[in-house]
Amino acid sequence: MVGLLRLPNELLAIIFGGLDAQGFSALRLTSKYTKSATLPAFISRYFQTRYIMLSRLSLENLVEIARHPDFGPAVKTLELCTDHFVEFPNSYFHTARHEGDILLAIEEGRSPPAALVGSIDDAHSSGEEEDQSPGEEGRGTDEGSVSSQASYETLLDKVAYTSLWEEQEHIIMSGLAQAYITQALISLPNIEAAVISNMHRPWGALAHGRQTGLPPTTALDDYMEVQFLGQVLRITLTAIATSGAALSSLAITAGVLSREAIAPDILRPSESHFQYYKNLPPSLTELTLNVSAEATRGAEDRWADDLSAFIGVFRQLTQLDLVITPVDYGPRVDRLKQLAPKLQIPNLQCLGLYRAYCSVQDLGAFIVRHKATLQSVTLVRVGVSGGIGHWRSLFALIRDHLPRLELSIKLCTAAGLVVLCRAEHENGEEFEDSFDVGGSHEAWTTAIEVIETR
Structure with a gap:
């Protein structure tokens, strides 16, 4: 135990991080040396x-x-x-x-x-x-x-x-x-x-x-x-x-x-x-x-x-x-x-x-009104009333005005259907409900072509 406690505080924090509250409390009760050695982890964990x-x-x-x-x-x-x-x-x-x-x-x-x-x-x-x-x-x-x-x-x-x-x-x-x-x-x-x-x-x-x-x-x-x-x-x-x-x-x-x-x-x-x-x-x-x-x-x-x-x-x-x-x-x-x-x-x-x-x-x-400063947008569980064409028009608008903008989409919908992005993987074609788009004119053009709803 003493040898373990002589490890750097960074390593001790990682080791003790795996203990639940009861285990960590029990460890600190074992000795004054243990209590002193675990103080940095104690402070990091609770304060x-x-x-x-x-x-x-x-x-x-x-x-x-x-x-x-x-x-x-x-x-x-x-x-x-x-x-x-x-x-x-x-x-x-x-x-x-x-x-x-x-x-x-x-x-x-x-x-x-x-x-x-x-x-x-x-x-x-x-x-x-x-x-x-x-x-x-x-x-x-x-x-x-x-x-x-x-x-x-x-x-x-x-x-x-x-x-x-x-x-x-x-x-x-x-x-x-x-x-x-x-x-x-x-x-x-x-x-x-x-x-x-x-x-x-x-x-x-x-x-x-x-x-x-x-x-x-x-x-x-x-x-x-x-x-x-x-x-x-x-x-x-x-x-x-x-x-x-x-x-x-x-x-x-x-x-x-x-x-x-x-x-x-x-x-x-x-x-x-x-x-x-x-x-x-x-x-x-x-x-x-x-x-x-x-x-x-x-x-x-x-x-x-x-x-x-x-x-x-x-x-x-x-x-x-x-x-x-x-x-x-x-x-x-x-x-x-x-x-x-x-x-x-x-x-x-x-x-x-x-x-x-x-x-x-x-x-x-x-988004366009803030184009002078806006760098990234995250949309999570955002729903729009129109179909997938509405999302494509949004992508086209951003492509034309803020092509460098980074957009992250997670579990968004169009007319109640989930917006998906078609992606090629080793196991074939897959559809993802969480994806990132943007950064360039070309990236937005590609995104317009590969999104759909299901």
Whole structure:
């Protein structure tokens, strides 16, 4: 074992990367030497991304990590999770589901966690840190022993739960949440990205679940819960603007389910916030958004205006990845028709469009309007109403105006049929539903000839 631990840290990180959370924790418990030798791998594994929620416990932990001489410099991404407490909890209709943790469990060969209560003991939960003092490594990991999923078998402690809900409301309304995050961003020297998501369980949620008998909810389909998401968004952006942190990327991907995707009216800043967001760092050039194709009732006519106003806040944007999540029921809505004429991004180089339904005319017009800067476009599960001829006309338009553009297509459709590219392989002719085209006039001409639908 000692001989193994004398290998370079890069090799140790590769070796230990194959261990699941339980195995890695057990390894670090074997000896002080092992614990010391695995510290770089421990930091790399558990501190590059920090998952937090708007609770005092979680936010104070973040500030401590940001000030730590080893852990703070390791943090590259701060993910604000939407786990939260509600005024009237209902144990029978309570969602605490984290899709990212479910995928992690499957990758590690464990049973996925329950969908309604509890969540897996993710990368921030490790029994090895249980007995350490607040100043040591234990502050970087969640409380409790490692298990495949958390257990909340006790009855709901309404007093404890109400206390945490009141604390949550206080730190939001008083500005404490914003102050904590601002201080952390100031202290994190290598922070690069911020994320707002409900994909992973944040640090502290496990402890709160044990304290109350009911974990914080991740649901975002209720009116009050949507308003909470708006508060998280405003707190995050204000903290970024205040801190001056040189972030390069912001991703707002909360809403895994279609009914939970964010409507643009939640994104649109008020006039006072809009003026303040002008202080966002010029280094913030990458934006990822997951928005619903369905508008909030009463805001149907403002869908495109609200979204374009929010995107317009990011003046130096060079990369935009936009997911337009379709509604569960009813006809598909062509939102690009409304959005494309309003959206002008002067420095746009990379565009990603996901799950959208549109016409090739609107898509082509948007691409051509940005031909001075645009270098690549990625289309994933994008559907157009017309047949394959519409896709060929889009290719011809790009060939004539932006022949050097690189286009990546994945699982796109024409009139409900998958767009395929015919390719010659050793085993004969094959049809691929994911393919890259472009780069030259000749490449676009060839692509026009080899695409079809099935």
